[in-house]
Amino acid sequence: MTDKSEPSSMRGKVLLLSGASRGVGECVARLAVERGAAGLALVGRDTKTGEKLAAELSELGTRTIFITADLGKADEPSRIVGVVDETFGVVHGLLNSAAVTDRGSVWNTTTEMFDTMMAVNVRAPFMLIQECAKIMKREGVSGSVVNIGSVTGHGGEVNLTHYAISKGALHTLTRNCAYSLMRDRIRVNLLNPGWMDTPTEDATQRRWHNAQDGWLQNAEGEQPLGRLIKPDELARTILFLLSDESGLMTGAIIDFDQSVLGAGSPSKPKLGEVWP
Numbered sequence: 001m002t003d004k005s006e007p008s009s010m011r012g013k014v015l016l017l018s019g020a021s022r023g024v025g026e027c028v029a030r031l032a033v034e035r036g037a038a039g040l041a042l043v044g045r046d047t048k049t050g051e052k053l054a055a056e057l058s059e060l061g062t063r064t065i066f067i068t069a070d071l072g073k074a075d076e077p078s079r080i081v082g083v084v085d086e087t088f089g090v091v092h093g094l095l096n097s098a099a100v101t102d103r104g105s106v107w108n109t110t111t112e113m114f115d116t117m118m119a120v121n122v123r124a125p126f127m128l129i130q131e132c133a134k135i136m137k138r139e140g141v142s143g144s145v146v147n148i149g150s151v152t153g154h155g156g157e158v159n160l161t162h163y164a165i166s167k168g169a170l171h172t173l174t175r176n177c178a179y180s181l182m183r184d185r186i187r188v189n190l191l192n193p194g195w196m197d198t199p200t201e202d203a204t205q206r207r208w209h210n211a212q213d214g215w216l217q218n219a220e221g222e223q224p225l226g227r228l229i230k231p232d233e234l235a236r237t238i239l240f241l242l243s244d245e246s247g248l249m250t251g252a253i254i255d256f257d258q259s260v261l262g263a264g265s266p267s268k269p270k271l272g273e274v275w276p
Helices: 023-034 047-059 076-088 111-139 161-184 199-208 215-221 231-242
Strands: 014-018 039-044 063-068 093-096 143-148 186-193 253-256
Touching: 014 023, 014 076, 014 111, 023 039, 023 047, 023 231, 039 047, 039 076, 047 063, 063 076, 076 111, 093 111, 093 231, 111 143, 111 161, 111 186, 143 161, 143 231, 161 186, 161 253, 186 231, 199 215, 231 253
Parallel strands: 014 039, 014 093, 039 063, 093 143, 143 186, 186 253
Antiparallel strands: none
16 A cells, blocks of 8 residues: 655655665655655666666656766765756755675674775765755755664674674764754754665575575564564655654664664673674
């Protein structure tokens, strides 16, 4: 059933969505079209999939472009926002969803692994915020930024060391940018999802954890609420934060997970647990 609760919350807005060719980003794009977005700029690495989605959304009445990009490159954020500015002349909302999720521990994370993680997960979001904020201020619009973090940013598992560091840095980035941009009516918030059911997670489980068919059903059966987070439910919260519906909310770090930080038994490694 189509969500009609906020049919015009995106009306007239232009959004820049990174990591938007599939998964959460795709769900955000589709929901933004349903809610009246005027324009979408989708950013990702998969040109074929991204351009197909952009064409489909354009046919539904929202002008949509796809920008193929490697956010590990330092000059990509400036180029991306330049294309958006040339195409639409304004940007009202930015979603920083693209991320590297490779595994690595304190024992085996290399300099190259660390630098790539920080470039994509921290530097790129910051530079996209900086470039978009310039346009928002120039055009005199009230802007909104949503960063996608992770509950791992609170500390993380032993096999997610450099990933956890990058998401922890994104917490501070969010708060600092929210404070710095408040007088320009630009809000910045962050969502920390827990374990999600996405195509990327399926690939990650198979690559890094030797998961086989049926792993999702087994994982969901062990969760307190009986399932993993679905992309469409996270998308609704993202659109809430990108829209005027979230009011003055800024600088918020929101855990979106079926866990409660600090409650229950304290975190501790299991006896005999070894990584790698």
